[in-house]
Amino acid sequence: MVSANTLCKKLLNVKSAVVEGADFYSDQDGVAHIRIKARPDRRHENDCPFCHRRCKRYDSQSGLPRIWRGLDWGGTLVEVECRTHRIECPVHGVLVADVPWAYLSNGFTKDFDLTVGWLATYLPRSTVSEYMRIDWETVGRCVHRTLNDIEPERSRRLDNLVNIGIDETSYKKGHKYITVIVNHDTNTVVWAAQGHGKGVLTQFYRQLTPQQLSSIRVVTGDGAK
Ligand SMILES: [Zn+2]
Structure with missing residues (x-):
């Protein structure tokens, strides 16, 4: 034994x-x-x-x-x-x-952070908080550490984009908007920001390097101007 x-x-x-x-x-x-x-x-x-x-x-x-x-x-x-x-x-x-057993400067083990990160992709934050016996804000911090571990260089998502989609979605009964950019070839979200319209899209395009811009061939939209 x-x-x-x-x-x-x-x-x-x-x-x-x-x-x-x-x-x-x-x-x-x-x-x-x-x-x-x-x-x-x-x-x-x-x-x-x-x-x-x-x-x-x-x-x-x-x-x-x-x-x-x-x-x-x-x-x-x-x-x-x-x-x-x-x-x-x-x-x-x-x-x-x-x-x-832990990521830098925090009071949780890596397994704990990773489990919260996984649960948060499927469940509302309040449910994760109750089930894991942590407060609401701690859920966000665990998700951040998980993300930093899994994908330390998030800007790489913007490399080799060819077919992308722009989705503007409203929430809070149409009072607030979020713009989401997806990579159609990998079926993943590559960027998101609050707001909608030309200003937000300019923000997206401005952060791309000339090389990242040049690979984009098709841009689809959901009826937005
Ligand atoms: Zn060192």
Whole structure:
């Protein structure tokens, strides 16, 4: 049978980390929590959070414990606790060392962010907020981190456009508009902005490089001027 620490590490779904122990507790609302004490393994304990290179340790001692929220295990809230320290990267300077389970500077694990990001593509934000037990604004922040991880260079969506479509849609009973540009060849949204009409389209075309502009052959519209 596997040890409790190995089981915790498997369920957390993190490589390059060591689980040192776990405790259960209930908060004042009676919600059950499991707090897992973890740390990056020796090979990754001094990694830069930006470039992930191994760096020189800057602090001689570790700081106060930091907590990250992980995906729930059933109805139990999962937390990861780790004492972090700073490293000195020759490129990025003095920074808190990377932890393999989370994106830079936030209190959630990568799996948590990715799950919120996936749910938010199918469900209203209020439903995601209630189900994941996070506030409404946190849903947006999780989505942002997920997007930055999946597609760090969003401007690449504007490369090699050939057949594009312009869709102007109103919401709030016709009081507000949004303009969406789609790539018909990949069936994806490449750009969107609030408003409609010539001004918004000019905004879209102005950000394209001459090379990006030259590849466009067909532009379809939904009856807009
Ligand atoms: Zn670095």
